[in-house]
Amino acid sequence: MSADPALRREIPDATVARLPEYLRTLSRLAEDGVLSVSSEELAAEVGVRSAQLRKDLSHLGSYGVRGVGYDVETLALEISRALGLTEDWPVAIVGMGNLGHALASYSGFVTKGFRIVGLYDDDPALADEKIVGVAIRPLAELTEHHAVDPIAIGVIATPAPAAQAVCDALVGAGISSILNFAPAVLSVPSGVDVRRVDLSTELQILAFHAQRKSLAAGDLRAAVAAP
Amino acid sequence: MSADPALRREIPDATVARLPEYLRTLSRLAEDGVLSVSSEELAAEVGVRSAQLRKDLSHLGSYGVRGVGYDVETLALEISRALGLTEDWPVAIVGMGNLGHALASYSGFVTKGFRIVGLYDDDPALADEKIVGVAIRPLAELTEHHAVDPIAIGVIATPAPAAQAVCDALVGAGISSILNFAPAVLSVPSGVDVRRVDLSTELQILAFHAQRKSLAAGDLRAAVAAP
DNA sequence: TCAACTTTGTGCATGGGTTCACAAACGTCT
DNA sequence: AGACGTTTGTGAACCCATGCACAAAGTTGA
Structure with missing residues (x-):
């Protein structure tokens, strides 16, 4: 009856938004051979108050040791688990202009639980070009592809006017997590998550x-x- | 003694973060020939509650007409003023990899009060390449350039390990607004604004x-x- | 073994942000 | 001119997030 708090309780959005930062810093510390950190030290690295860090971590469970601090590796693993990064998430990018190219070759993808499985663009000039080993295909093939090899997250990197249509295609194919780089507000059915990044x-x-x-x-x- | 409230009062951060969205939507409406909107209609377009929209706008002053709504053009202008977009902000981008290229050729720059005045990268292979009419120069030339033609906003589009050094160079040159695309926490003196965008x-x-x-x-x- | 020290986890207070609900203000129509 | 319908602007209530301060729990050293 006492399952993992990360899965039972609600983790506040504000906390979720900080977890990736904690995880990144912990990974760096682990690479540097640091075995243990106090909330004070880790908070200083990340740029938050130690009380906030402790409260955030308390939502995941109790992984610290009083008088000592947190084991770097354990804590990193627990945050990864809470975020769902212990499995790989298949990602598709739609829109292979400058931005799409930049995103596809972004190293942050492979290292951290994400895997590019599809690149889409209707421009014939780009057809069959390969980036990081994945060919660029027309958007019409997305639904078919998704049925064979499911896509968890769709990234929209098209110009604004095309964004809603692309979004509809992604949602229509059954994708319910979308990262939108186009400067447009997308309307989606409930149950679909959209996050927007706008320069x-x-x-x-x-x-x-x-x-x-x-x-x-x-x-x-x-x-x-x-x- | 009754100066523009946008300049006298404090506008909450949460409101400031939404103003660009309001402005974008208003610009689109203006292009479509819409002359007037109610808070209900505009809020629906943007995806917020009408009460929130009205409260946000009330921080800028009183530009609505009861029983009618807001004049699209007037409101767009007032938001532009509040955000400081009535003048052009000179921007420099450091790091001309895929992402830097994508940012430099991003159309959102020129249209909305921003102007690229400098592109920097120490890779000799990129030297003197021109994007949107601006040559790529070594970072060492930044201070000199800034003294002649001031830069208001610095954009960091380098890999994470280089980000802090680039940031120090920007701050050292006197730039106090930084947009960071590198997955790293930057430490800066007080008075310098850093915003981070992380895929x-x-x-x-x-x-x-x-x-x-x-x-x-x-x-x-x-x-x-x-x- | 026990006392002294360190650090976590959390109850509580404080502050901002969001939402509700309504009075005040405007246009319109008779 | 006056009554009616509409929409703004805002006081007040609620809700979430942050920061403080401390008891509980662990380690270390004698």
Whole structure:
């Protein structure tokens, strides 16, 4: 009756968002031969408060040793388990422009529980080109491919106008986890997860803060120019 | 004494993060010839609650008309102003691998208040290649360049091991807004803004939810396998 | 074995963010 | 001009997340 808390309880979204960072740092420490870390040390590496780190980890279970800290390897394994990275997730990328190429050859894929099984683009000029050993195929072949060799996560790297149609195709094929790099809001049925990564949103947020800094630095044009 | 609230008051971070989405949707509506929207309609487009949208907009000032809604063009302009997009922000990209190339040729740059003024990479094979009219130069030239033609935002698109050194170079040159695509935590002096965009973090968050869904779907292995 | 020290895990308080619900404000129609 | 319907802007309640502070639990050294 006392199963793994990671699977029984709800892990808060804010915590889930930090787990990959913890895992990355732990992996680096493991490579450096570090065997054990305290919450204080690990938190400092990651850039969070130690109390936050401990509370986050407490949602996965109790893997620390009081007076000592956490075993690096054990903790990394438990976080991997919680995130579902003990198995490999098959990923397909749709849209093989500059961004799609960059994503396909991104080393972060293979190392961490993800495996590219499909690359799609309807541009005939790209047909049969191979990246990391996978051929680029027309999107129409996706459903067929998915039936033979299931895809867990679809990545959309097309221009914005094509994104919704591609999304519909992915959902239609039965894929329910989507990572969207196109600057467009996708509408999907409930049960489908969409995460968006958008360069220009991030730039705009930076611009906002940059503006605030330059105004705070004694630039009073705004106040003077106010109507 | 009643200056623009966007410049006087503090706009919550959560609101700032949503403003680019509102702006993008408003721009699309404007292109489609829509003159006016209610908070209900706009919220539906963006995928948020109307109350949230109204509260967000209220932080910028009072630009709606009761009983009618918001003028699309006016609201878009006010959001642009709040975000600081009425002026162009000069951007430099460091690291011209696949990702750097993709970012440099990304159309979202020029259209929305950003302008690429520098591309840097120490790989001699890339020297003097031009993308969107800008030559790739060694990173050592950055400080000099910045002194002549200031850079507001630095984008790091290098592999993780190089990220901190590049970051130090950017900060050393006087750049205080950084967008980091490398999977590494950067340490910077206070006053410098860093935002991180990380593919593998996003994939891992998707994997977590995908795992939850597959477990919830009647797969009881976890409960049975529990010690 | 026991005391002193270290570090985890967590109850509790605090703060922000989201949602609800409604009064105030506007346009419209008679 | 006045009544009616619509939509904004916002006070108030709720909810989640963060940070503090400490008891519980472990190690180390005498």
